[in-house]
Amino acid sequence: MPLTKEKEYYKATRRAVAIVNSSVPAKEKLDAIARATARCMESGVSIVLLDSTKTKLIHNFSWGLPKFFLRKGLLDVHKSLGEVPLGQPVIVPDAGSDSRIQFPEMAAKAGIVSMLGVPVMLHGSAVGSVRVYSRKHFEYTNQDIAFVTAMANLVALALGSTTSSQTEGATKDIKSVAPSLRQLRSVTFAHPSERDFANILDFYDIEWVYEPRSFPLKQEDDKITEMFTPDFYLPGLDLYVELTTMKQGLVTRKNRKLRHLREMYPDVKITLLYKNDYDKLLAKYGGGPLAQTRAHGIKRVLFSATEIADRVQLVAQQISKDYASRRPLLLGVQRGFLCFMADLIRCITVPLDVDFLGISYYDRSDDAAVKITKDVDLSVTGRHVIVVEDIIDTGITLSYILGHLKERHTASLATCTLLDRRVRRLADVPLDYVGFEVPDEFVVGYGLDYKEEYRNLPFIAIPVIRKQRAKEK
Ligand code: 5GP
Ligand code: MG
Numbered sequence: 001m002p003l004t005k006e007k008e009y010y011k012a013t014r015r016a017v018a019i020v021n022s023s024v025p026a027k028e029k030l031d032a033i034a035r036a037t038a039r040c041m042e043s044g045v046s047i048v049l050l051d052s053t054k055t056k057l058i059h060n061f062s063w064g065l066p067k068f069f070l071r072k073g074l075l076d077v078h079k080s081l082g083e084v085p086l087g088q089p090v091i092v093p094d095a096g097s098d099s100r101i102q103f104p105e106m107a108a109k110a111g112i113v114s115m116l117g118v119p120v121m122l123h124g125s126a127v128g129s130v131r132v133y134s135r136k137h138f139e140y141t142n143q144d145i146a147f148v149t150a151m152a153n154l155v156a157l158a159l160g161s162t163t164s165s166q167t168e169g170a171t172k173d174i175k176s177v178a179p180s181l182r183q184l185r186s187v188t189f190a191h192p193s194e195r196d197f198a199n200i201l202d203f204y205d206i207e208w209v210y211e212p213r214s215f216p217l218k219q220e221d222d223k224i225t226e227m228f229t230p231d232f233y234l235p236g237l238d239l240y241v242e243l244t245t246m247k248q249g250l251v252t253r254k255n256r257k258l259r260h261l262r263e264m265y266p267d268v269k270i271t272l273l274y275k276n277d278y279d280k281l282l283a284k285y286g287g288g289p290l291a292q293t294r295a296h297g298i299k300r301v302l303f304s305a306t307e308i309a310d311r312v313q314l315v316a317q318q319i320s321k322d323y324a325s326r327r328p329l330l331l332g333v334q335r336g337f338l339c340f341m342a343d344l345i346r347c348i349t350v351p352l353d354v355d356f357l358g359i360s361y362y363d364r365s366d367d368a369a370v371k372i373t374k375d376v377d378l379s380v381t382g383r384h385v386i387v388v389e390d391i392i393d394t395g396i397t398l399s400y401i402l403g404h405l406k407e408r409h410t411a412s413l414a415t416c417t418l419l420d421r422r423v424r425r426l427a428d429v430p431l432d433y434v435g436f437e438v439p440d441e442f443v444v445g446y447g448l449d450y451k452e453e454y455r456n457l458p459f460i461a462i463p464v465i466r467k468q469r470a471k472e473k
Helices: 005-020 026-041 104-109 142-167 178-184 192-203 248-264 275-284 305-322 338-347 396-406
Strands: 044-050 056-063 090-092 114-122 125-134 215-220 223-228 232-234 239-243 270-273 298-303 328-333 353-361 370-374 384-392 412-420 433-437 460-463
Touching (some): 005 026, 026 044, 026 056, 026 125, 026 142, 125 142, 192 239, 215 248, 223 248, 298 305, 305 338, 338 353, 338 384, 370 396, 384 396
Parallel strands (some): 239 270, 328 384, 384 412
Antiparallel strands (some): 044 056, 353 370
């Protein structure tokens, strides 16, 4: 027997409450609320949030709505529905003929007939809205509105729990919510350079939205045949930014599109960031191909901070999966493991222990080249140990450590290294988790040193070292 609407709403609310009261990240909570609302209302749903200028509403979490609809343009808080300035639910029974719809053609194209917007109230101000977009004529009942209101309240709770530290005390202003929205974005960037750029914007505390709007450039009959979707919109500056990481010579086509866009939309401010300018910006921040202009004595950057972060996240995911039912003991080898270990454990989602080993090297002509200077503090017997190294070069260090640990009867023994210089391998050591393979050149940064220098670089690079010293450790 199908559930009555009331029971369905009760079930969905109960589930959403449990998620909001759990420890999952806020964006997962909002995603779950949007999904549950969409399913129950048999409609598209979007959670829109106010930007820091309080003039625009941004689609943050959506279910069941086409991409072109989400990118139709920035919603003006006063021209669109109006539930946010009102602080009350607004119903639009017929989207086709209602002046409260900002983009009626787009709504029609997406087949949206009726709409309901319920404001999200946080500390007495509306900070956004839960919007229901129905594809058939919908007479929203009091029960429907009560359900969406409950969901909007849960959105506020989820937002409130991420901002409580900032909203404590006298600053109960919506402005204090805006910085936290940054943590809520669930953005998949098309290109790593976009992620780097977003990091820079975050660093300078400039609010951004990724690809919020597609501009139709050419139309044949009813079909849009050419479109342009700028990479970023910066609400504080009311500016669109398009990155171009292509060679200077290849941007002519993009330039033509942009000129076209400026003609068609004279009110839109857009800027193209060329590769050279972009590289300079990255270098200031310590990454990209021009990074040596800041970090003294760097020949070439091998992996940017962003690339490392992405890779570490993947390695951590794999470890979390493999150790879902075992508690691993991560054993770092001093001192190059520092940055890698710190980032790795924060991305691993299973409970774990951490310890480390200190080692030093005898003269390499000696047989027993490696010596343990600091042993493990925790007992490794019966434990699932993962040795964490910065780089495996000849493999001699790791093979010595593995031998040392095997004598202690671990339950299992795995190896994880950020860098692998396979071409120089002498001892055959098994590697279970590898970050990157590196060429036969000495590398520094992200914990790795040359004579105790360079450890604090946020990226991995090849330093300028006189040739005869390149093999020193
Ligand atoms: P292996 O015993 O595998 O030859 O060398 C391992 C250790 O040598 C690494 O853990 C690391 O401390 C050091 N090492 C090897 N190659 C490099 C390198 O390119 N840069 C730095 N900074 N250390 C290295
Ligand atoms: Mg090491």
